[in-house]
Amino acid sequence: MKNILYKALGVLAFVLTLVAQTNAANACIVHFYEPDLPEALRE
């Protein structure tokens, strides 16, 4: 059970990282708010 939960959190983290990278690579996703870009995603 703990293993499944750990994997699910891993998938969630992967999705969030993908969203972060997608937003960092574009001007913005469909909204009027832009959070501070993390240092690790700056070029």
Added chain:
Amino acid sequence: MPSINNFSASTAKKLAKILNQDRSGEEILAYGLTVLLSTVSGIVVIALMASILGVFLPTLAVTLGNGFLRISSGGGHCTSPGRCNLLGAIVFPLLGHLTVQLSEAPYQLRLLYLGAALLLCIFIVLLRAPVLTANKPLPEQKIKRLRLRSLITAVLISGAVILLTLRQQSGYALALATGALWQSLTLLPAGISLIAKFDALLISLSAKIKGGDYR
């Protein structure tokens, strides 16, 4: 009132701890969660308001026209996800309602509006895109790429609008063109300033009502 930013930061901290992520990993997770939550909640409030006003599909088409272009062109911003969502929940259903009214106008007038909206949109994109924020600095090479992508998107939207008009779906054509036009207007200094004024107005209103900040 818990904000999306605070919730994202605390959730990312817990997630990073469980998954043994370092500080930069935690920041990326918080950023991704903020973007995801503000986008999803924005779409939900727009859909809710549009459904209440009985203009769900036109509003969806307006949001699509706006959203496709905004991905590469950027534009004016609010300073919190809450105010951003409120602006979207006011503007998009109103534009959806406007396009429903416009679709009852004479055919020539609708064609004139579509032509003017698309030409203006392409012209503004050519002149101004992309409009980025200070908290998201991008290298010059990427900015050039976004400029080209914005122009291609504006042309593709124009193509879709022409196709919809030819297929006698002028209601959706009007909505798509209106969404793209609104988005291009948020690239202009006047559009950016208008959004900033709305943002400032909400900040002062919430401070007066609650003695705090609406986020």
